[in-house]
Amino acid sequence: MRPTGKLHLGHYHGVLKNWVKLQHEYECFFFVADWHALTTTYDDPSVIEQSVWDMVIDWLAAGVNPGSATLFLQSKVPEHAELHLLLSMITPLGWLERVPTYKDQQEKLKDKDLATYGFLGYPLLQSADILLYRAGHVPVGADQVSHVEITREIARRFNYKFGREPGFEENAQAAVKKMGKKAAKLYTNLRKRYTEEGDGEALATAQALLKEQQNITLGDKERLMGYLEGGGKVILPEPQALLTPESKMPGLDGQKMSKSYGNTISLREHPDDVEKKIRTMRTDPARVRRDDPGEPENCPVWQLHEVYSNDEVKDWVQKGCRNAGIGCIECKGPVTDAIKAELIPIQERAEHFENNPDLVKTVIQEGSEKARDAARDTMEDVRHVMGLSYR
Incomplete structure (x- = not known):
C-alpha cells in the first residue's frame, strides 16, 4: 500500500479486514510502498515519512499482526530495486505503455509532470515487488488485475530467457x-x-x-x-490474482470513500466528529420537511445502513422513510452508533501505538529484515541464471 497517511473506513472495509483474514490463511507479506509514492510525489517527498508511520499504526490498530504476517518498508529491502533493474533489461517498452492505468493516471493527474521513467516503470517495480517473494497469490481489486497479468508475462519471459535452475x-x-x-x-x-x-x-x-x-x-x-512432469523449477513463479471482496463502504456523499473527494471518516476520527459528519450528511432531496415521504435508495445514509445495520433496523428505515414515520436525524442515529462502536477498539489500539513509536519502528525493522532474507534467496537464483554470480 502506498503511504497516504491516516487511513479511513474505506481502507478498513476494502483492504484491511481482508488482510486480517488472509494473515491466518497464508504466509503474508504486507509492505509500505514508499518508493512507489515517489512516482507522483517526487516534488514534495517531505510528506512521505509521517505518512508511513501513520499508515502502519492504522494497519496495526486494524488487527494486522506482526506475529502472523511480515510487515516491512519497501526501501529497507534494496533487492526490490535490484530486481526491478534486472527485469527492466528484458521488458519491452510497449508492455509498460499499454498498462491501462498509465494513460488513465496521466489524465487524472494533469497538474503533475509525469513524463518520467519512474511513472512509466512503476508497473515493473510492482512486478519486482511480487516476484521477489515468489508470491503465489496477490490480493488485488478488479482494477489491479492487469498489473498481476503483466507480472505473469514478465515472469514467463524471464524464465524463457534464463531457463531453469542448475542442480x-x-x-x-x-x-x-x-x-x-x-x-x-x-x-x-x-x-x-x-x-x-x-x-x-x-x-x-x-x-x-x-x-x-x-x-x-x-x-x-x-x-x-x-x-x-520431468521439467525443472521455474526461477520466478507466475503469481495468481486473489480478488479482494469489493468494498461496500460509501463516502459521506454516496460516492466511493476517498480523501480526494473529502468524504471520509478516518479510523482515528474523534467520536464527536463522527457524529457531526453523519448528522450533516445530505439525504433524499425529496424530504424537504419532516413529514415528506422519502425513498431510501436515493439517500447516501441508506448505503451506510446496508453496511452497518441488521435486517430489523433496515426494515425500520425502509418503512419509516417511505411513510415519513421517522425523520432523517432519527434515521442517522443507528449508523452513527454502529460506526463509533466499530472504531472504539481500533482507536484504543492506535493510541497504544501512537504512544509507543519505537515499538512501531521495531515492528517494521524486524519485518524488513525477515523480508530481506526471503529477497536475498530469490536474488541469489536470479543473479546466478543471469551470469552475475561471481565467485
Whole structure:
C-alpha cells in the first residue's frame, strides 16, 4: 500500500479486514510502498515519512499482526530495486505503455509532470515487488488485475530467457525429504506412476498433495511440481490474482470513500466528529420537511445502513422513510452508533501505538529484515541464471 497517511473506513472495509483474514490463511507479506509514492510525489517527498508511520499504526490498530504476517518498508529491502533493474533489461517498452492505468493516471493527474521513467516503470517495480517473494497469490481489486497479468508475462519471459535452475534434480530430491516420510513416499510413488505409465490421475493426485503441504516452501512446491512432469523449477513463479471482496463502504456523499473527494471518516476520527459528519450528511432531496415521504435508495445514509445495520433496523428505515414515520436525524442515529462502536477498539489500539513509536519502528525493522532474507534467496537464483554470480 502506498503511504497516504491516516487511513479511513474505506481502507478498513476494502483492504484491511481482508488482510486480517488472509494473515491466518497464508504466509503474508504486507509492505509500505514508499518508493512507489515517489512516482507522483517526487516534488514534495517531505510528506512521505509521517505518512508511513501513520499508515502502519492504522494497519496495526486494524488487527494486522506482526506475529502472523511480515510487515516491512519497501526501501529497507534494496533487492526490490535490484530486481526491478534486472527485469527492466528484458521488458519491452510497449508492455509498460499499454498498462491501462498509465494513460488513465496521466489524465487524472494533469497538474503533475509525469513524463518520467519512474511513472512509466512503476508497473515493473510492482512486478519486482511480487516476484521477489515468489508470491503465489496477490490480493488485488478488479482494477489491479492487469498489473498481476503483466507480472505473469514478465515472469514467463524471464524464465524463457534464463531457463531453469542448475542442480535441479538434487534440489528436488532434497525437497521431497522435507515433506515427511509418509507424504514423501506417496509423492514418489505417484510421480513414478505418472512418468513411467503416463497415469494422469496419479499426476492430479500428486499435484493436490503438494498444494496441501504446509512444511515446504513455495519455491520447493514449484520445484516439485516441475519434477513431477520431468521439467525443472521455474526461477520466478507466475503469481495468481486473489480478488479482494469489493468494498461496500460509501463516502459521506454516496460516492466511493476517498480523501480526494473529502468524504471520509478516518479510523482515528474523534467520536464527536463522527457524529457531526453523519448528522450533516445530505439525504433524499425529496424530504424537504419532516413529514415528506422519502425513498431510501436515493439517500447516501441508506448505503451506510446496508453496511452497518441488521435486517430489523433496515426494515425500520425502509418503512419509516417511505411513510415519513421517522425523520432523517432519527434515521442517522443507528449508523452513527454502529460506526463509533466499530472504531472504539481500533482507536484504543492506535493510541497504544501512537504512544509507543519505537515499538512501531521495531515492528517494521524486524519485518524488513525477515523480508530481506526471503529477497536475498530469490536474488541469489536470479543473479546466478543471469551470469552475475561471481565467485
